[in-house]
Amino acid sequence: MKPKEIPVCGEAAVRAVFDKNPDAVRRLFFDYPTSRRSAKLSSRMARARRVYRVVEPGELAKIAGTVHHGGIVAIVEQQPLREATAADALAWTGAAAGGRRAGPALLVLDGVGNAHNLGAIARTAAFFGVPRLVIADDARQALPGEAAHRVAEGGLEHVELFITRGLPEFLRGIAPGYEVIGTAVAGARPLAEVSRAAAVSRRPVALVLGNEEHGLSPGAAAACSRLVTIPGSGRVESLNVSVAAGVLIWELLAGG
Protein backbone atom coordinates (compact mmCIF):
# COMPACT_ATOMS: atom_id res chain seq x y z
CA MET A 1 0.00 0.00 0.00
CA LYS A 2 1.31 3.44 -0.91
CA PRO A 3 1.95 5.54 2.23
CA LYS A 4 -0.42 8.44 2.66
CA GLU A 5 0.89 11.88 1.75
CA ILE A 6 -0.13 15.03 3.61
CA PRO A 7 0.59 18.71 2.94
CA VAL A 8 2.69 20.37 5.67
CA CYS A 9 2.36 24.17 5.47
CA GLY A 10 4.28 27.14 6.80
CA GLU A 11 7.99 27.80 7.12
CA ALA A 12 8.35 26.64 10.74
CA ALA A 13 6.61 23.32 10.14
CA VAL A 14 8.37 22.66 6.80
CA ARG A 15 11.80 23.44 8.26
CA ALA A 16 11.06 21.14 11.17
CA VAL A 17 10.25 18.27 8.78
CA PHE A 18 13.52 18.88 6.91
CA ASP A 19 15.41 18.86 10.21
CA LYS A 20 13.85 15.75 11.65
CA ASN A 21 12.81 13.62 8.71
CA PRO A 22 14.05 15.02 5.38
CA ASP A 23 13.49 11.74 3.56
CA ALA A 24 9.75 12.06 4.08
CA VAL A 25 9.53 15.23 1.94
CA ARG A 26 8.36 14.05 -1.51
CA ARG A 27 7.65 17.41 -3.19
CA LEU A 28 8.09 21.07 -2.22
CA PHE A 29 6.14 24.10 -3.46
CA PHE A 30 6.41 27.76 -2.58
CA ASP A 31 5.39 31.21 -3.69
CA TYR A 32 8.07 33.47 -5.11
CA PRO A 33 8.93 35.48 -1.94
CA THR A 34 9.25 32.33 0.16
CA SER A 35 11.37 30.59 -2.49
CA ARG A 36 13.91 33.41 -2.11
CA ARG A 37 14.33 32.48 1.55
CA SER A 38 14.40 28.74 0.87
CA ALA A 39 17.49 28.20 -1.29
CA LYS A 40 18.91 25.58 1.07
CA LEU A 41 15.71 23.55 1.07
CA SER A 42 15.64 23.73 -2.74
CA SER A 43 19.23 22.46 -2.92
CA ARG A 44 18.36 19.55 -0.70
CA MET A 45 15.41 18.65 -2.93
CA ALA A 46 17.61 18.98 -6.02
CA ARG A 47 20.25 16.67 -4.55
CA ALA A 48 17.52 14.14 -3.67
CA ARG A 49 16.17 14.46 -7.26
CA ARG A 50 12.76 15.44 -6.01
CA VAL A 51 10.29 17.98 -7.36
CA TYR A 52 10.45 21.55 -6.01
CA ARG A 53 9.07 24.64 -7.68
CA VAL A 54 7.56 28.11 -7.42
CA VAL A 55 3.82 28.13 -8.11
CA GLU A 56 1.15 30.82 -8.35
CA PRO A 57 -0.67 31.65 -5.07
CA GLY A 58 -3.92 30.07 -6.32
CA GLU A 59 -2.19 26.82 -7.14
CA LEU A 60 -0.36 26.83 -3.80
CA ALA A 61 -3.70 27.09 -1.96
CA LYS A 62 -5.00 24.18 -4.03
CA ILE A 63 -1.95 22.03 -3.21
CA ALA A 64 -2.19 22.98 0.48
CA GLY A 65 -5.94 22.52 0.69
CA THR A 66 -6.05 25.84 2.58
CA VAL A 67 -5.22 29.51 2.04
CA HIS A 68 -3.35 29.43 5.35
CA HIS A 69 -0.21 27.92 3.81
CA GLY A 70 2.27 30.62 4.76
CA GLY A 71 3.87 30.60 1.31
CA ILE A 72 5.35 27.08 1.44
CA VAL A 73 3.93 23.58 1.24
CA ALA A 74 5.83 20.31 1.58
CA ILE A 75 4.08 17.12 0.47
CA VAL A 76 5.21 14.70 3.14
CA GLU A 77 4.92 10.95 3.41
CA GLN A 78 2.90 10.49 6.55
CA GLN A 79 4.73 8.44 9.13
CA PRO A 80 2.71 5.54 10.48
CA LEU A 81 1.63 6.09 14.08
CA ARG A 82 3.73 3.81 16.24
CA GLU A 83 1.99 1.88 18.95
CA ALA A 84 3.18 2.22 22.54
CA THR A 85 2.55 -0.17 25.41
CA ALA A 86 2.85 0.53 29.12
CA ALA A 87 6.16 -1.36 29.06
CA ASP A 88 7.48 1.06 26.42
CA ALA A 89 6.43 4.03 28.52
CA LEU A 90 8.08 2.60 31.63
CA ALA A 91 11.31 2.16 29.66
CA TRP A 92 11.20 5.86 28.63
CA THR A 93 11.54 6.98 32.24
CA GLY A 94 14.89 5.15 32.32
CA ALA A 95 17.79 6.78 34.11
CA ALA A 96 16.38 10.25 33.48
CA ALA A 97 13.49 9.82 35.93
CA GLY A 98 13.23 11.69 39.19
CA GLY A 99 11.66 15.10 39.40
CA ARG A 100 9.23 17.24 37.53
CA ARG A 101 11.45 18.33 34.65
CA ALA A 102 9.78 18.01 31.27
CA GLY A 103 12.47 15.52 30.17
CA PRO A 104 10.90 12.20 31.07
CA ALA A 105 7.36 13.56 31.31
CA LEU A 106 4.57 12.15 29.20
CA LEU A 107 1.50 13.77 27.71
CA VAL A 108 -1.55 11.59 27.00
CA LEU A 109 -4.62 12.65 24.98
CA ASP A 110 -7.90 10.85 25.57
CA GLY A 111 -10.09 11.88 22.65
CA VAL A 112 -9.04 15.48 21.94
CA GLY A 113 -11.22 15.80 18.87
CA ASN A 114 -10.28 19.09 17.23
CA ALA A 115 -7.22 18.95 14.97
CA HIS A 116 -6.34 22.57 15.80
CA ASN A 117 -6.28 21.67 19.49
CA LEU A 118 -4.04 18.65 18.76
CA GLY A 119 -1.66 20.91 16.84
CA ALA A 120 -1.71 23.63 19.51
CA ILE A 121 -1.01 21.08 22.26
CA ALA A 122 1.88 19.59 20.25
CA ARG A 123 3.34 23.09 19.79
CA THR A 124 3.13 23.72 23.54
CA ALA A 125 4.59 20.30 24.38
CA ALA A 126 7.52 20.90 21.99
CA PHE A 127 8.04 24.40 23.37
CA PHE A 128 8.37 23.07 26.92
CA GLY A 129 10.49 20.08 25.87
CA VAL A 130 7.96 17.34 26.55
CA PRO A 131 9.43 14.53 24.45
CA ARG A 132 6.46 12.19 23.89
CA LEU A 133 2.75 12.36 23.24
CA VAL A 134 0.53 9.27 23.44
CA ILE A 135 -2.95 9.41 21.94
CA ALA A 136 -5.79 7.04 22.68
CA ASP A 137 -7.09 4.71 20.00
CA ASP A 138 -10.47 6.45 20.15
CA ALA A 139 -12.78 7.44 17.32
CA ARG A 140 -13.06 10.94 18.80
CA GLN A 141 -9.29 11.52 18.83
CA ALA A 142 -7.92 13.88 16.14
CA LEU A 143 -4.99 12.51 14.10
CA PRO A 144 -2.03 14.52 12.82
CA GLY A 145 -3.11 15.79 9.41
CA GLU A 146 -2.67 19.10 7.58
CA ALA A 147 -4.45 21.34 10.12
CA ALA A 148 -2.66 19.87 13.14
CA HIS A 149 0.75 20.21 11.44
CA ARG A 150 0.05 23.81 10.44
CA VAL A 151 -1.09 24.89 13.91
CA ALA A 152 1.78 22.98 15.57
CA GLU A 153 4.34 25.26 13.82
CA GLY A 154 6.82 22.36 13.72
CA GLY A 155 5.85 20.97 17.12
CA LEU A 156 4.70 17.65 15.69
CA GLU A 157 8.20 17.05 14.34
CA HIS A 158 9.76 17.62 17.77
CA VAL A 159 7.44 15.47 19.84
CA GLU A 160 7.37 11.70 19.31
CA LEU A 161 3.79 10.63 18.72
CA PHE A 162 2.42 7.22 19.69
CA ILE A 163 -0.98 5.56 19.81
CA THR A 164 -2.07 3.14 22.51
CA ARG A 165 -4.84 0.55 22.43
CA GLY A 166 -6.88 0.38 25.62
CA LEU A 167 -6.04 3.58 27.45
CA PRO A 168 -7.20 2.51 30.97
CA GLU A 169 -4.91 -0.57 30.83
CA PHE A 170 -2.05 1.61 29.56
CA LEU A 171 -2.51 4.09 32.43
CA ARG A 172 -2.70 1.33 35.06
CA GLY A 173 0.39 -0.24 33.52
CA ILE A 174 2.52 2.93 33.75
CA ALA A 175 1.43 3.79 37.32
CA PRO A 176 4.53 2.17 38.91
CA GLY A 177 6.76 4.60 37.01
CA TYR A 178 4.71 7.80 36.69
CA GLU A 179 2.47 10.13 38.66
CA VAL A 180 -0.57 9.64 36.43
CA ILE A 181 -2.53 12.91 36.69
CA GLY A 182 -5.85 13.22 34.89
CA THR A 183 -7.80 16.43 34.36
CA ALA A 184 -11.38 17.19 35.36
CA VAL A 185 -13.26 20.38 34.49
CA ALA A 186 -14.59 20.59 38.03
CA GLY A 187 -14.60 18.87 41.37
CA ALA A 188 -11.09 17.41 41.56
CA ARG A 189 -8.17 18.69 43.65
CA PRO A 190 -7.03 22.24 42.78
CA LEU A 191 -3.95 22.59 40.59
CA ALA A 192 -1.71 24.32 43.16
CA GLU A 193 -2.22 21.45 45.62
CA VAL A 194 -1.60 18.72 43.02
CA SER A 195 1.46 20.60 41.81
CA ARG A 196 2.97 20.59 45.31
CA ALA A 197 2.25 16.86 45.70
CA ALA A 198 3.77 16.08 42.29
CA ALA A 199 6.85 18.16 43.12
CA VAL A 200 7.74 15.96 46.10
CA SER A 201 7.20 12.74 44.15
CA ARG A 202 10.30 11.21 42.62
CA ARG A 203 8.34 10.02 39.60
CA PRO A 204 7.83 11.92 36.34
CA VAL A 205 4.31 13.09 35.56
CA ALA A 206 2.07 11.55 32.91
CA LEU A 207 -0.59 14.19 32.26
CA VAL A 208 -3.85 12.94 30.74
CA LEU A 209 -6.11 15.44 28.91
CA GLY A 210 -9.67 14.60 27.86
CA ASN A 211 -12.15 15.40 25.12
CA GLU A 212 -13.23 19.03 24.63
CA GLU A 213 -16.90 18.33 25.43
CA HIS A 214 -16.88 15.27 27.64
CA GLY A 215 -13.49 15.27 29.38
CA LEU A 216 -11.78 12.02 30.26
CA SER A 217 -13.56 8.76 29.58
CA PRO A 218 -14.68 7.17 32.88
CA GLY A 219 -12.25 4.26 32.48
CA ALA A 220 -9.28 6.57 31.96
CA ALA A 221 -10.29 8.83 34.86
CA ALA A 222 -10.52 5.80 37.18
CA ALA A 223 -7.04 4.68 36.12
CA CYS A 224 -5.37 7.98 37.10
CA SER A 225 -3.62 8.21 40.46
CA ARG A 226 -4.74 11.83 40.89
CA LEU A 227 -7.31 14.08 39.26
CA VAL A 228 -6.71 17.83 38.98
CA THR A 229 -8.95 20.83 38.30
CA ILE A 230 -7.76 24.30 37.31
CA PRO A 231 -9.77 26.49 39.69
CA GLY A 232 -11.77 29.20 37.97
CA SER A 233 -14.01 32.14 38.84
CA GLY A 234 -17.15 30.42 37.50
CA ARG A 235 -17.74 33.30 35.06
CA VAL A 236 -17.11 31.08 32.06
CA GLU A 237 -17.42 27.32 32.32
CA SER A 238 -13.99 26.21 31.21
CA LEU A 239 -10.72 27.03 29.51
CA ASN A 240 -10.07 26.03 25.92
CA VAL A 241 -8.33 22.62 26.09
CA SER A 242 -5.14 23.93 24.47
CA VAL A 243 -4.94 26.80 26.99
CA ALA A 244 -5.63 24.36 29.85
CA ALA A 245 -2.88 22.13 28.43
CA GLY A 246 -0.50 25.10 28.48
CA VAL A 247 -1.23 25.92 32.11
CA LEU A 248 -0.97 22.26 33.19
CA ILE A 249 2.22 21.51 31.21
CA TRP A 250 3.85 24.64 32.63
CA GLU A 251 2.77 23.90 36.19
CA LEU A 252 3.18 20.11 36.33
CA LEU A 253 5.76 19.18 33.69
CA ALA A 254 7.91 22.18 32.88
CA GLY A 255 8.82 24.43 35.74
CA GLY A 256 5.84 26.28 37.15
Place this chain on the structure above:
Amino acid sequence: MKPKEIPVCGEAAVRAVFDKNPDAVRRLFFDYPTSRRSAKLSSRMARARRVYRVVEPGELAKIAGTVHHGGIVAIVEQQPLREATAADALAWTGAAAGGRRAGPALLVLDGVGNAHNLGAIARTAAFFGVPRLVIADDARQALPGEAAHRVAEGGLEHVELFITRGLPEFLRGIAPGYEVIGTAVAGARPLAEVSRAAAVSRRPVALVLGNEEHGLSPGAAAACSRLVTIPGSGRVESLNVSVAAGVLIWELLAGG
Protein backbone atom coordinates in the same frame (compact mmCIF):
# COMPACT_ATOMS: atom_id res chain seq x y z
CA MET B 1 -25.47 57.44 14.04
CA LYS B 2 -27.05 54.03 14.40
CA PRO B 3 -24.99 51.80 16.72
CA LYS B 4 -23.27 48.91 14.98
CA GLU B 5 -24.86 45.49 15.39
CA ILE B 6 -22.83 42.29 15.58
CA PRO B 7 -23.87 38.64 15.62
CA VAL B 8 -23.00 36.84 18.86
CA CYS B 9 -23.02 33.06 18.36
CA GLY B 10 -23.16 30.00 20.58
CA GLU B 11 -25.16 29.28 23.72
CA ALA B 12 -22.47 30.29 26.23
CA ALA B 13 -21.84 33.66 24.58
CA VAL B 14 -25.54 34.42 24.01
CA ARG B 15 -26.48 33.53 27.60
CA ALA B 16 -23.64 35.74 28.84
CA VAL B 17 -25.01 38.70 26.84
CA PHE B 18 -28.49 38.12 28.32
CA ASP B 19 -26.97 37.99 31.83
CA LYS B 20 -24.82 41.07 31.53
CA ASN B 21 -26.50 43.32 29.01
CA PRO B 22 -29.96 42.03 27.97
CA ASP B 23 -31.02 45.37 26.53
CA ALA B 24 -28.35 45.09 23.84
CA VAL B 25 -29.99 42.01 22.27
CA ARG B 26 -32.02 43.32 19.31
CA ARG B 27 -33.00 40.04 17.61
CA LEU B 28 -32.57 36.34 18.42
CA PHE B 29 -32.44 33.38 16.01
CA PHE B 30 -31.96 29.68 16.65
CA ASP B 31 -32.29 26.31 15.03
CA TYR B 32 -35.07 24.04 16.24
CA PRO B 33 -33.10 21.91 18.76
CA THR B 34 -31.55 24.98 20.39
CA SER B 35 -34.92 26.78 20.56
CA ARG B 36 -36.19 23.90 22.71
CA ARG B 37 -33.48 24.69 25.27
CA SER B 38 -34.02 28.45 25.05
CA ALA B 39 -37.58 29.03 26.24
CA LYS B 40 -36.51 31.54 28.89
CA LEU B 41 -34.54 33.61 26.40
CA SER B 42 -37.56 33.58 24.05
CA SER B 43 -39.85 34.80 26.86
CA ARG B 44 -37.48 37.65 27.58
CA MET B 45 -37.48 38.67 23.93
CA ALA B 46 -41.29 38.43 23.80
CA ARG B 47 -41.63 40.66 26.88
CA ALA B 48 -39.26 43.19 25.33
CA ARG B 49 -41.31 43.01 22.07
CA ARG B 50 -38.29 42.05 20.06
CA VAL B 51 -37.93 39.58 17.20
CA TYR B 52 -37.01 35.96 18.00
CA ARG B 53 -37.59 32.95 15.80
CA VAL B 54 -36.53 29.51 14.64
CA VAL B 55 -34.83 29.57 11.23
CA GLU B 56 -33.48 26.93 8.86
CA PRO B 57 -29.78 26.00 9.33
CA GLY B 58 -28.80 27.68 6.06
CA GLU B 59 -30.42 30.96 7.06
CA LEU B 60 -28.84 30.78 10.53
CA ALA B 61 -25.39 30.49 8.95
CA LYS B 62 -26.18 33.51 6.76
CA ILE B 63 -27.32 35.57 9.78
CA ALA B 64 -24.27 34.49 11.77
CA GLY B 65 -21.82 35.01 8.92
CA THR B 66 -20.32 31.64 9.85
CA VAL B 67 -21.31 27.97 10.05
CA HIS B 68 -19.79 27.92 13.55
CA HIS B 69 -22.88 29.42 15.17
CA GLY B 70 -23.65 26.63 17.63
CA GLY B 71 -27.38 26.75 16.84
CA ILE B 72 -28.10 30.23 18.21
CA VAL B 73 -27.33 33.78 17.08
CA ALA B 74 -28.16 37.00 18.93
CA ILE B 75 -27.92 40.26 16.98
CA VAL B 76 -26.42 42.56 19.56
CA GLU B 77 -25.97 46.30 19.62
CA GLN B 78 -22.22 46.68 19.89
CA GLN B 79 -21.24 48.62 22.98
CA PRO B 80 -18.87 51.50 22.26
CA LEU B 81 -15.37 50.83 23.56
CA ARG B 82 -14.87 52.99 26.61
CA GLU B 83 -11.61 54.84 26.93
CA ALA B 84 -9.48 54.35 30.01
CA THR B 85 -6.76 56.64 31.31
CA ALA B 86 -4.01 55.81 33.77
CA ALA B 87 -6.01 57.65 36.46
CA ASP B 88 -8.97 55.30 35.84
CA ALA B 89 -6.71 52.27 36.16
CA LEU B 90 -5.19 53.56 39.40
CA ALA B 91 -8.71 54.02 40.80
CA TRP B 92 -9.53 50.37 39.97
CA THR B 93 -6.87 49.10 42.37
CA GLY B 94 -8.78 50.91 45.16
CA ALA B 95 -9.16 49.16 48.46
CA ALA B 96 -8.88 45.76 46.80
CA ALA B 97 -5.17 46.10 46.01
CA GLY B 98 -2.45 44.11 47.72
CA GLY B 99 -1.42 40.70 46.51
CA ARG B 100 -1.47 38.68 43.37
CA ARG B 101 -5.12 37.69 43.37
CA ALA B 102 -6.79 38.16 40.00
CA GLY B 103 -9.24 40.64 41.56
CA PRO B 104 -7.52 43.95 40.97
CA ALA B 105 -5.22 42.61 38.24
CA LEU B 106 -5.20 44.17 34.79
CA LEU B 107 -4.57 42.65 31.39
CA VAL B 108 -3.26 44.91 28.60
CA LEU B 109 -3.02 43.97 24.90
CA ASP B 110 -0.54 45.80 22.70
CA GLY B 111 -1.58 44.93 19.15
CA VAL B 112 -2.84 41.33 19.44
CA GLY B 113 -3.99 41.16 15.84
CA ASN B 114 -5.93 37.92 15.50
CA ALA B 115 -9.58 38.08 16.58
CA HIS B 116 -9.51 34.42 17.65
CA ASN B 117 -6.58 35.19 19.94
CA LEU B 118 -8.44 38.20 21.41
CA GLY B 119 -11.46 35.96 22.07
CA ALA B 120 -9.36 33.15 23.55
CA ILE B 121 -7.53 35.58 25.84
CA ALA B 122 -10.84 37.10 27.00
CA ARG B 123 -12.16 33.60 27.76
CA THR B 124 -9.06 32.82 29.83
CA ALA B 125 -9.21 36.19 31.63
CA ALA B 126 -12.88 35.64 32.51
CA PHE B 127 -12.16 32.07 33.62
CA PHE B 128 -9.50 33.25 36.06
CA GLY B 129 -11.56 36.24 37.22
CA VAL B 130 -9.45 39.01 35.72
CA PRO B 131 -11.96 41.88 35.72
CA ARG B 132 -10.59 44.28 33.10
CA LEU B 133 -8.84 44.20 29.74
CA VAL B 134 -7.30 47.31 28.20
CA ILE B 135 -6.39 47.28 24.52
CA ALA B 136 -4.06 49.68 22.78
CA ASP B 137 -5.36 52.13 20.21
CA ASP B 138 -3.24 50.44 17.54
CA ALA B 139 -4.12 49.61 13.95
CA ARG B 140 -2.84 46.05 14.50
CA GLN B 141 -5.12 45.41 17.50
CA ALA B 142 -8.13 43.11 16.89
CA LEU B 143 -11.48 44.50 18.05
CA PRO B 144 -14.33 42.50 19.58
CA GLY B 145 -16.43 41.38 16.61
CA GLU B 146 -18.21 38.12 15.76
CA ALA B 147 -15.15 35.82 15.78
CA ALA B 148 -13.79 37.15 19.08
CA HIS B 149 -17.21 36.82 20.77
CA ARG B 150 -17.66 33.27 19.48
CA VAL B 151 -14.22 32.07 20.62
CA ALA B 152 -14.59 33.86 23.98
CA GLU B 153 -17.57 31.62 24.90
CA GLY B 154 -19.08 34.47 26.91
CA GLY B 155 -15.77 35.75 28.24
CA LEU B 156 -16.15 39.15 26.57
CA GLU B 157 -19.33 39.74 28.59
CA HIS B 158 -17.54 39.01 31.87
CA VAL B 159 -14.45 41.13 31.34
CA GLU B 160 -14.76 44.92 31.08
CA LEU B 161 -13.05 46.08 27.91
CA PHE B 162 -11.38 49.47 27.51
CA ILE B 163 -9.21 51.18 24.94
CA THR B 164 -6.35 53.51 25.77
CA ARG B 165 -4.69 56.17 23.61
CA GLY B 166 -0.92 56.25 23.91
CA LEU B 167 -0.02 52.96 25.58
CA PRO B 168 3.50 53.94 26.81
CA GLU B 169 2.06 56.96 28.65
CA PHE B 170 -0.71 54.78 30.09
CA LEU B 171 1.81 52.22 31.37
CA ARG B 172 4.08 54.88 32.89
CA GLY B 173 1.01 56.45 34.49
CA ILE B 174 -0.13 53.25 36.21
CA ALA B 175 3.34 52.27 37.47
CA PRO B 176 2.77 53.79 40.96
CA GLY B 177 -0.14 51.38 41.51
CA TYR B 178 0.78 48.23 39.56
CA GLU B 179 3.66 45.86 38.89
CA VAL B 180 3.72 46.49 35.13
CA ILE B 181 5.03 43.26 33.60
CA GLY B 182 5.61 43.07 29.85
CA THR B 183 6.30 39.92 27.87
CA ALA B 184 9.23 39.18 25.59
CA VAL B 185 9.62 36.06 23.45
CA ALA B 186 13.25 35.75 24.51
CA GLY B 187 15.94 37.35 26.57
CA ALA B 188 14.00 38.74 29.54
CA ARG B 189 13.87 37.32 33.09
CA PRO B 190 12.44 33.79 33.35
CA LEU B 191 8.83 33.46 34.47
CA ALA B 192 9.50 31.60 37.75
CA GLU B 193 11.83 34.39 38.91
CA VAL B 194 9.42 37.20 37.95
CA SER B 195 6.57 35.31 39.60
CA ARG B 196 8.47 35.17 42.90
CA ALA B 197 9.28 38.89 42.69
CA ALA B 198 5.65 39.77 41.89
CA ALA B 199 4.43 37.62 44.79
CA VAL B 200 6.31 39.70 47.35
CA SER B 201 5.13 42.98 45.86
CA ARG B 202 2.06 44.51 47.47
CA ARG B 203 0.86 45.87 44.13
CA PRO B 204 -1.47 44.08 41.70
CA VAL B 205 0.00 43.00 38.38
CA ALA B 206 -0.71 44.67 35.05
CA LEU B 207 0.31 42.09 32.44
CA VAL B 208 1.10 43.46 28.96
CA LEU B 209 0.96 41.07 25.97
CA GLY B 210 2.28 42.00 22.54
CA ASN B 211 1.57 41.36 18.88
CA GLU B 212 1.77 37.76 17.58
CA GLU B 213 4.62 38.50 15.17
CA HIS B 214 6.43 41.48 16.61
CA GLY B 215 5.77 41.35 20.36
CA LEU B 216 5.51 44.54 22.38
CA SER B 217 6.10 47.86 20.67
CA PRO B 218 9.44 49.34 21.82
CA GLY B 219 7.71 52.22 23.63
CA ALA B 220 5.46 49.88 25.60
CA ALA B 221 8.35 47.54 26.45
CA ALA B 222 10.39 50.47 27.77
CA ALA B 223 7.47 51.58 29.95
CA CYS B 224 7.19 48.21 31.77
CA SER B 225 8.81 47.83 35.17
CA ARG B 226 9.75 44.20 34.41
CA LEU B 227 9.96 42.08 31.28
CA VAL B 228 9.30 38.35 31.47
CA THR B 229 10.05 35.39 29.17
CA ILE B 230 8.49 31.94 29.39
CA PRO B 231 11.56 29.70 29.15
CA GLY B 232 11.33 27.10 26.41
CA SER B 233 13.32 24.18 25.03
CA GLY B 234 14.17 25.98 21.79
CA ARG B 235 12.53 23.21 19.76
CA VAL B 236 9.80 25.54 18.52
CA GLU B 237 10.27 29.28 18.55
CA SER B 238 7.34 30.37 20.67
CA LEU B 239 4.00 29.55 22.23
CA ASN B 240 0.75 30.68 20.63
CA VAL B 241 -0.10 34.04 22.25
CA SER B 242 -3.34 32.73 23.78
CA VAL B 243 -1.49 29.77 25.33
CA ALA B 244 1.24 32.11 26.60
CA ALA B 245 -1.50 34.34 28.03
CA GLY B 246 -2.95 31.32 29.85
CA VAL B 247 0.38 30.40 31.43
CA LEU B 248 1.14 34.01 32.41
CA ILE B 249 -2.34 34.77 33.80
CA TRP B 250 -2.25 31.56 35.85
CA GLU B 251 1.26 32.20 37.15
CA LEU B 252 1.20 35.97 37.69
CA LEU B 253 -2.45 36.94 38.19
CA ALA B 254 -4.44 33.94 39.32
CA GLY B 255 -2.72 31.61 41.69
CA GLY B 256 0.17 29.74 40.08
